[in-house]
Amino acid sequence: MIAEAGLAALWLAASMALIQFIAGLTLLRACNGLLVPLIKPAAYVQGALCTFAFFTLMWLFYVTDLSVLLVANNSHIDKPLIFKLAGTWGNHEGSMLLWVTILSVSGSAIAFLEKRIEAKTLSATLAVQGFLALGFFAFLLFSSNPFERLVPAPIAGAGLNPLLQDVGLAFHPPTLYFGYVGLSIAFSFAVGALLTNQVGPAFARAMRPWVLGAWIFLTIGIAAGSYWAYYELGWGGWWFWDPVENASLMPWLAATALLHSVSVLASRNALRAWTIMLALVAFAMSMAGTFLVRSGILTSVHAFAVDPERGSFILALMLLYTGLAFVIFALCIGTVKQGEPFQLLSREGGIVANNIFLSVILAVVLIGTLYPLAAEAVGDKISVGPPYFNKATVPIAVLLMLALLVGPLLRWRRDDLGRLKYWFIGAAAILLMSCLAIWKCAPEIGIFPLLGIALSIALAVAAWMPLRGRKLLRTPAPVFGMVIAHFGLAVSVFGMAAESGFSSETLTALAPGESAKVAGWEVKLNDVNPIAGDNWVAVEGDMVAAKNGNEFVLHPQSRHFFTPPMQTSEAALLTRWNGQLYAVIAQPDQEGDGRWQVRLWWKPFVTFIWFGALLIALGGAIALLGRMFRPTKKLARNAWQAE
Structure with a gap:
């Protein structure tokens, strides 16, 4: 019962x-x-x-x-x-x-x-x-x-x-769902405010904690899913531009733009239409992600449903909700009063630029994700993979980071270039010296990894600039949160650029006693042993990785599950401060000479990607807690003054 x-x-x-x-x-x-x-x-x-x-x-x-x-x-x-x-x-x-x-x-x-x-x-x-x-x-x-x-x-x-039989299942889906649902709350606030003609700072202050909470959970969920796929699938990559990965990235991009916009509306009474539109778009992206994952139109470990009727139901819900919302937006937006004006060169103008760049990246990812599905619906088979996404999004991301170097330093309402000239000169000097130093050490590096590393160094410095001249103990927690989040972004970008620019890979077949080299590491396969788990059996490699006189033991596995039957790779990871050694063992070599297929990677600073994501989420959490407790502190102070 x-x-x-x-x-x-x-x-x-x-x-x-x-x-x-x-x-x-x-x-x-x-x-x-x-x-x-x-x-x-x-x-x-x-x-x-x-x-x-x-x-x-x-x-x-x-x-x-x-x-x-x-x-x-x-x-x-x-x-x-x-x-x-x-x-x-x-x-x-x-x-x-x-x-x-x-x-x-x-x-x-x-x-x-x-x-x-x-x-x-x-x-x-x-x-x-x-x-x-x-x-x-x-x-x-x-x-x-x-x-x-x-x-x-x-x-x-x-x-x-x-x-899915991994501890990642306990964290990755729930955090994403909290993020998706947080965006549904922002959607409800936006539509409710439109229907009652109450689009203003009070509505934005009510919606902001939910947007910030959703953004934090989406950040954690995407980072957890990325690391889970990185060590579980044995492909050696942290992002594959899989349509289902894109389905989680698109709401995060919209939520990031919405978070900046709703903060401006809450504190400066500007960007009213932007805030409403982004709230609707963010929820539409979360519904699109739900449709992609659960409609059965994708073949993926993430795609749970394979029943077309279910996909049609979700598609109908998505069209109903988003269609009605945008109709209400079209009918009611004319009644929304204009917010406070601002000049192009201002903090608000920088946030608008930030939102535009994020929206363009969102559009690029959306088109690249949906176009192959639309083409397949009319009988054409088109594959859109990493080359498209990397070439289309990375240049825009570079512009976005350039805007981030300056945006947080601008004044509200209006500013002038003369006040910032020394920072412009300093930022340009940091970029130039970083580029020259990196190119001198690694002349074979590509242009985008070079720019990524240089920009991440400049952004890491710029992230802390809003604290200059402040009394730290009196600095509001949301300012600290912004600083830490932007610094976390710099750390993640550094990891992405370093990994893409300097990764080394070795694919070989080893017999027990033989060794292979990758990026200065010598990895020796001592033996291969059978082991058993609760519901699987595996062959486990006994490896020793040596560099500069130091030795470390690695135990990659190739597992076979019984119910349902499936072969999986369990990568062995050796984490150092400057990167990870990644080892995978597969099936015996087809020639039957006692050799085992072994794949080795050295990934410089790859852990910075997820460490930076945690810093981003931590910054968001600090900002959220600061805003949650600020009203309480204010009420307590007023009560004390009244006594």
């Missing part, structure tokens, strides 16, 4: 979403908001019911209830416990239930916490949230029921995709 209780909770939660939406419709003048008092209680109950349903499904995976179709298809009695639990969202139906649960709980949080906007705007926002949730409830209940029974129940279960 546990599965039936979870299903009943979903139906009741869907009815709460319907009440929430219908009550919001009574905001129209003809109804005088008769049912508006029901909106908040409906949001609370919806969140509680969804939470119950999700933990019910998690319990079914915990006990491996194979009478539930989803558990039977995605779990196994011998699978380790952590992968049983993570299997709750490592599939189509479970991931969508997690999505709608986060959406519903977020709606409850808005209803309970939000005090900064007018009651009518808040009610409209919650009504839009109910409308969004209603579509996903319909999708779950009519197309992707996670609690469907299976009769008769199998004995063992089909198991989880071996590529």
